[in-house]
Amino acid sequence: MFRPQLPPERLREVVRTADAAGLEELWLWEDCFLESGIATAAAALAWSERLRVGVGLLPVPLRNVALTSMEAATLHRLFPGxxxxxxxxGVQAWMGQVGARVESPLTLLREHLTAMRxxxxxxxxxxxxxxxxxxxVALDWPPATAPSVLAGATGPRSLRLTGEAADGTILDAAVPPDGVRKARGLIDEGRTAAGRTGRHEIVVYLHTATGPGAEGRLGAELERSGGASTPGLGVAGDAGxxxxxxxxxxxxxxxxxxxxxTADEPDPEGFVRFVAEEVRPLVPRLP
Structure with missing residues (x-):
């Protein structure tokens, strides 16, 4: 992940390092008031040859669904697959800060997902x-093949909604393995209720630190994010x-x-090489 706590001008070197190292995917955020998810994704895709770029996530209160769909369609046509x-x-406090907070975020997300797909x-x-x-409303240039639309969720109702109305679910770094199992159950409840079949991608973020001072940096990160008391959250250490x-x-x-x-990772390019060259070969590929 390229964290938006880094200035945008750092993105090019991280992307080029990721592409050269053979990293499969690079993920970005659109957090208020740091960096645009669409702008950074377009740049990352243009600066790389084979890297898959994910944005998790675009806050729907900030975005008209037609605009989000236009931007998504453009990226999918320019960089298929x-x-x-x-x-x-989105973070409700931030949505309120910009005058975009709604009374029912769940209703908005459901309507946005249905229309966008x-x-x-x-x-x-x-x-x-x-x-x-x-x-x-119809897109003049829709993607050649309808792409997956993922949705981020934390609470039970939102997780069921992603099963019903999205093609995949993004879980943030506050979710340990037991939380993933519970989330998967709720997502499957939503899928069953909606009669959805086929693959539903589950994307999970993992707090990770390596190198000198890794345990201290991870501990500080968990304290900042409120996850210090959650068992099994995050990892610090070597590739194994x-x-x-x-x-x-x-x-x-x-x-x-x-x-x-971590937000204070001292060597983002080195972290990318560590993930691609040392960690990835040790993880079996899913069928």
Missing amino acids: RVALGVGH ALLAGERVTVDGRYVKLDG TVAKAVQRLVEAGAHTVVLQP
Whole structure:
């Protein structure tokens, strides 16, 4: 993960390092008031040849669904097979700070997901929802194949919603392996209720630190994020130790594990090489 606590001008070197090292995926955030997810994703995709770039996540209260879908469609057409976009509630305090907080974030996310998936599938959409209102809107340049739309979630109702209305779920770094199992159960409840079948990608972030002072940096990160008292959260150590932590999340139901460096990671490019060259070979590939 390229954390937006780094200035945007650092992204190019991290991307080039990731591409050269053979890293499979690089993930980005759109946190207020740091960096745009779409702008950074477009740059990362353009600066790389094979890297899959994920954005987790775009806060829907900030975004008209037509605009989000236009941006998503453009990226998917320019870089087919290399884009993963997630949407979500956003941090409610931040949404209030910019005058975008809504009374029912769950309703907004459901309406946004339904409309966005339809638009990206090339449909003409008319809807008069509580928050999403479209009158005969269709994308002139939809992707050649309807892409997956992921959604971030934490609470039970939101997790069930991602099973119902999204193609995958993003879980943040506050979720240990036991939490992934519980989340997977709630997601499956939503999928069953909606009659959804097929693959539903589970993306999980993992607090990760390596090198000198790793345990101290991880501990400070967990304190800042409020996760210091959660058993099994985060990992600090060498490649073998990190790979075992990744595998525990995979066994709990994750398909993609994104290693999230600490905000004060002293060598972001070195962290990317560590993940690609030392950790990845120790983790079996999912079928």
